[in-house]
Amino acid sequence: MSREQLAVQQARKSFLTGRSRPLAFRVQQLKNLLRFISERRRDISDAVKRDVGKSEHATELFETLGLEGEIKLAIDRMAEWAAPRPVEKTLVTLSDEVYIQPEPLGVVLIIGAWNYPWAVTLQPLVGAIAAGNAAVIKPSEVSSHSSQVMENLLPQYLDKDLYPVVAGGVLETQELLKQRFDHIFYTGSSTVGKLVMEAAADHLTPVTLELGGKSPCYIDNNCDLTVACRRITWGKFVNCGQTCIAPDYILCEPSIQSRVVGEIKKSIKEFYTDNPKTFADYGRIINQQHYKRIMTLMEGSTVAVGGDSDESQCYIAPTVLKDVKVESKVMKEEIFGPLLPIVTVSGVDEAIQFINGREKPLVVYVFSHNSKLIKRVIAETSSGAFLANDCLVHFTVSSLPFGGVGNSGMGCYHGQHGFDQLSHMRSCLIKRLNMEGVNSMRYPPHTAKKLSWARFLLLKQVNVSRLHRGATLAMLVALAVLVVKRFLRSG
């Protein structure tokens, strides 16, 4: 039996003992996870520094801050999320209990990504644990240092049978995907997302796919360009552009292009100094393969800012490309790097057309003072999320569902959405064997009279909250008496 098979089997065996279900257990595991993050802060930031060159502060800001918030939220609200959710009844079920019961799915597979190796791998885990599941965690091998730290240290804090970390590359992932899971949560590229969904098809396993795409950023003439460009610069060059929700490219009118270039140049200097290469708060490209890929994307386009690079360090300067053509290399795939192309359009009409001619992205960004224009772009485009006048920050609002649509993904998480995504919402109708009189009109032999009663009682909805409990009971008793009289006594 392979290592992967063993881990999954052990996780399933442990899940079947039922010990991941009690709320107290789930809370304890989440508290341990919180402790892990605070006690091992150094190990985590060292690993991230070696993986993507992120500074300690950046790691805390972009990886662990959000994670800690999610864990605390889950601990706080778990009882509420896990409680039965009552729903409206019909007349014939008035005295019954009708509710939706959230239940664990079983064993969840979480496949993480390398760009925010901690946030993107452990945040789904928070939802999985909160919902009472077991989870097999497969961190990305591309962020190898983080993967190693996770594999070595996480079992010291979490139940290692219920939440095993299985590190490895493509072969190990393929082996994992042959096993049967109750849900697969994948973060990564659309290409691999398709393979994951195909593999899941064998076992009819539902999936959540957090994928990518080219998130467009439209800058209207009518906006505060200085503030807009500052926010865009921040959103783009965080983690060297290796963020799934980074503004991928800019759309604006030719008349403001040089101002946009100028403002972004100013902001780059403000954030990363004249020499980003030596500045601690500017990162690196994850590896040679991606470095080469991004450098190739630059070919054929005009560099307006930056453009310098150093292969030995996987360093690419914050770069802006102007007058970019639609057929250029940089517009063919998700950049996932520090290149910011500007494509000029004649106005918002052309911008909307441009966006709609492409796959649905994770985010659509618009910068404008004109709320009518913003509303128009919302109404006429589709994307995982929409953010006006800033970048990335919708990620921090845990009450907003975080996910894609179409090519950018399916399903969502964060906050309660993560809990719900990794739960089964079981419909429950709890009846008793009495009040048989009311039931009788649905039994054969069928008569027209019985039919009209059945139609009325079985299918009409009642807003129970408006009815007093006493009135409800009285009505039911009267109904039962009436029906018994008509059907059980008469022939």
Add this chain to the structure above:
Amino acid sequence: METQSQAVVDKLRAAFRSGVTLPEQFRRSQLTQLMSMIKDNEEQILEALHKDLAKPKFEAVLSEVDIVINDLHYALANLKSWMQPEYVSKNLATKFDDCFVRREPLGVVLIIGAWNYPLHLVLLPMIGAIAAGNCVVLKPSEVSPATDRVVAELVPKYLSQECYAVVSGGAEETKALLRNRFDHIFYTGSQSVARSILQTAAVHLTPVTLELGGKCPCVIYGQVDVAAAARRLIWSKFFNAGQSCVAPDYVLCSPATRDALLPAVKKSLEDFYGKEPQASPDFSRIVSDRHWTRLVELLKKTSGRIVVEGESNQKDKYIAPTVVVDVSEDDILMKEEIFGPILPILTIDSLEQGIDFINQREKPLALYVFSNESSVVNTVLENTSSGGFCSNDGILHMTLPGLPFGGVGASGWGSYHGRWGFETFTHRRAVMLRGWALERLNGLRYPPYADDRLSWLRWTASPKSSCSIL
């Protein structure tokens, strides 16, 4: 064949792009038209259902016509509120921003129906799809051809032909249809077909809803009012001659309960269908020769003891309501979903044994428990998993539009009915409209990074930081 279905999908996609399905008024008018379609043609519909399955009018009205009309009323009454943006709670840093979730249509969706409830299995999902603002391709089951024809004839007459299409045909036509790109595929049917649909959906990263089946167990245990339990069990089992995905497939009970149950079961059967069920207008027939043969083979090969009826007539596609006892767990009746009027009764020595038995098998679409003891009901509920759960009755849980109807594990993925149908065909888009002010507050997050900035940020971004002044 391929170009035909492609032309249909292309036309619908162009209509969707034009934005015609978005306004509330349009959706409302289409839903109202759908309601007229059913009310105006109820006779014709009932006739078709009778042709396909010999469905008694009573059953057809309740389980096909009314369930759709009811859901239409529900959708029309709630459409406006479903379409409203949902404002969400924020943290301090986003206090002055607009944060809400917008419900948006997915685009062009495909609904593939099944033959056992051939009308509602295409129309109920369609209600959710229309309400959510999508264009829809319907593919009714060819195994129920009369209903297929009626749907294909009536839908274009009542609904917008630009936005909604019915495609009829068998396996080849369905394969051709599936090669097109859809924004959601809604499938009701078997697990094996579901697997190939998922493979096809993966190519385009199309999300799916799968309403599948399985063997729905029915536990009868502890203190039980046997007469009432028998009536409700028999009603839900033999409704549509057992051809319901949520029919109780088999019973688990103690030997003593079985002995008390059998006379009550026989009495209920006689009360409902008379001494000659074949002569009763209230008992359905098997949908096709193929399924009839399949069921008759099961009865021939079972090692159990047939204690009620067992008669059949091929020409009429009739199989009498049949009860089989002394069924072992590896009997042929326990190999796959029965989907017919055969009720095996298996005996258990304890409730734990029954629960283990259920848990060793795939998660079913529905799970039933009959007992006067609430502890028995709770024990089964808490120690098993299933799409839906109903105690002391059968099938009824699917008549409640507040409850999501769907499976889990091998019985399916996703759900519908009522609001859940609307949500299935909707993308929940997170929207955040930030202001231009408070750029100084934003400054906390810009490089160069510093410790003190970080602690401010922690405070403002935490979900618990709700300042009472604001």
